[in-house]
Amino acid sequence: xxxxxxxxxxxxxxxxxxxxxxxxxxxxxxxxxxxxxxxxxxxxxxxxxxxxxxxxxxxxxxxxxxxxxxxxxxxxxxxxxxxxxxxxxxxxxxxxxxxxxxxxxxxxxxxxxxxxxxxxxxxxxxxxxxxxxxxxxxxxxxxxxxxxxxxxxxxxxxxxxxxxxxxxxxxxxxxxxxxxxxxxxxxxxxxxxxxxxxxxxxxxxxxxxxxxxxxxxxxxxxxxxxxxxxxxxxxxxxxxxxxxxxxxxxxxxxxxxxxxxxxxxxxxxxxxxxxxxxxxxxxxxxxxxxxxxxxxxxxxxxxxxxxxxxxxxxxxxxxxxxxxxxxxxxxxxxxxxxxxxxxxxx
Numbered sequence: 001x002x003x004x005x006x007x008x009x010x011x012x013x014x015x016x017x018x019x020x021x022x023x024x025x026x027x028x029x030x031x032x033x034x035x036x037x038x039x040x041x042x043x044x045x046x047x048x049x050x051x052x053x054x055x056x057x058x059x060x061x062x063x064x065x066x067x068x069x070x071x072x073x074x075x076x077x078x079x080x081x082x083x084x085x086x087x088x089x090x091x092x093x094x095x096x097x098x099x100x101x102x103x104x105x106x107x108x109x110x111x112x113x114x115x116x117x118x119x120x121x122x123x124x125x126x127x128x129x130x131x132x133x134x135x136x137x138x139x140x141x142x143x144x145x146x147x148x149x150x151x152x153x154x155x156x157x158x159x160x161x162x163x164x165x166x167x168x169x170x171x172x173x174x175x176x177x178x179x180x181x182x183x184x185x186x187x188x189x190x191x192x193x194x195x196x197x198x199x200x201x202x203x204x205x206x207x208x209x210x211x212x213x214x215x216x217x218x219x220x221x222x223x224x225x226x227x228x229x230x231x232x233x234x235x236x237x238x239x240x241x242x243x244x245x246x247x248x249x250x251x252x253x254x255x256x257x258x259x260x261x262x263x264x265x266x267x268x269x270x271x272x273x274x275x276x277x278x279x280x281x282x283x284x285x286x287x288x289x290x291x292x293x294x295x296x297x298x299x300x301x302x303x304x305x306x307x308x309x310x311x312x313x314x315x316x317x318x319x320x321x322x323x324x325x326x327x328x329x330x331x332x333x334x335x336x337x338x339x340x341x342x343x344x345x346x
Contacts, residue, residue, distance in 0.1 A: 014266035015278045022285055029292040039170050041291070046173075047161060047242055048287040049280075050180040051076075054235040055254065056261045056279040057187050058110075058228030063262055064200040065224050066207060066271030067117060067124035072232045073254035074135035075109045077246075079236025081139055084148035084246045091154045098157075102237035103230050109135060110229015114222040132255070140248045150244030160241040176238050180280075183231070187276045200224060204271025253304070260307045261286045263314040286310075 030036040055072050062069045079102040086101060087093055109131070116127045150158060165178035190197040202210050203220045211217045240246055265282025267274025286307065293303050 015275070015281055018265065018278070018281045018285060022281065022288065025285065025288050025292070029288070029296075033292065033295050036292075036295075039172060042171055043174060045284075045287045045291050046177040048291060049283050050174070050176045051235050051238050051242065052254075052257055052261055052283040052286060053180040053280050054183055054238065055228075055232050055258045056265070056283050057183055057276050058224075058231035059258050059262045060265075060267050060274060060276050060279045061187075061191075061200055061224040062124070062228050063267050063269060064204045064271055064274060065221050066204045067221060067224070068128065068259070068269075069110075069113065069225060069228050070125065070128040070255050070259075071109070071113060071131040071135060072228065072258055073251045073256075074132045074139070075106050075229055075232040076236040076239055076251035076254055077248070078109065078135050078139045079103075079105045079233040080240040080250050081143060081148060081246045081248070083237055084153065084240045085143075087154055087157060087240075088148055088152035093154075095156060099234065099237050102240075103233040106233020106236060107226055107230040110225045110227070110232065111222070113229065114225030117225060118218040118221040136248070136252070143248050145248070148240075148244075148246040153240075153244060157241055158244060176241065179238075184276050184280045191276060201272055204268075205273075256304065256307055257286050257290070260311050260314075264310050266314075 035041075055076065059069055059072060082105055083098055083102040087098055113124075113127055113131055116122050117124045120127075161174065161176060163175040164172045165175045166173045187197075191200065199210075199215060199220050202215060203217055207217060210220075236251070239251055243250075261282035262274075262279045263269055263282070264285055265274070265278035265280065267279055267282075289306060289310075290303060293306070
C-alpha cells in the first residue's frame, strides 16, 4: 500500500477508473448496436473527440486556475463561420492562413474574457456567460441569416476530414484526430515539467499564497483564457472542416460537452489538480456516449440530461472520494518525513 501511495497519485486512480468505464461503455454499446465494432464507428467517434479534446485542453487550463470558460461554444461557432466565409469568398487563401485567422480570432475573444476576469476582477462565470451571448449575437448580426455551404468551400477543406495520418490494420487514423492527440501530448508535457506551466496548478491550489510569494496571478489567469480562446479558434476551423455547412447555430451547447469532458476527466472544478490527458479521456467518454446514444435514437434532450448527470457525479466524486484519497496520501507523505535529530524516517 505504501509503495502504491508513493508512486501513484489520486488523480491517476481517477483516470484509470475512467479508462475502465470507457472500455465497459464500448462493450455495452457494442452488444446493443449492430455493426458497432467497425472502422466507421471509430472514425465518427474520433472526429467528435478531436474537436472536443482541443477545446477541453484550453478549458482545463482555465479550470486549473479556479475559473471556468462558458464562452467556448460561441467562440468555436464564430471562428468556424468567419473562417468559412473568408474561404468561400477567397478560394486561394492558403490553408495555414485560414488556420491562423481562426486561431487569431479565438485568441482575441479569449483575451477579452481574460482581461475582464484577471484585471477587471469580474467572476469568470459572469464574464463568460455574458460573452457567450454577446459573441453569438455578433455572429447572428455578421451572418445576416446566411449559411456557409459546403459547395462554396475549397476542395482541400472538404477533403481534410478524410485525410489519413496513418493506417493501422483496418483503422484509418485521421489527421485531425492525430492533431488533437499531438496537442494533448504537448500540453501534458508542458504542464508536467515546465515551471511556467506549473503555475496554473499553484494558482488554483491557493491563489492568495501564489500572490504572496510574488507569482503574477493576473497574468496567469489572463494567459489561461487566451490559450483557451486560441484553442477554441483552432477547434472552430476543425468544426468547419468536419461539417462544411455552418449556420449561426454552429457549436451551440458545446460548452456543456467540454465542461463535462474536463470534469469527468478528473480536473477539479475548484482548481489546482487534474491533467490534460484526463480531459482527453473525458472527451472520449463524452463522444462515445453522444454517438452511441444517437445511434440508439435517444433524443437530444436526454443526451444533454445524461451529460448534466455526469457532471454532477464527477463533482460529487471529487468532493467525496478524491478528497478522501488525497487525505490518505497526505498522511502517508507526512509519516515519511524525517523527524528532526533522528536522521531517519519513522
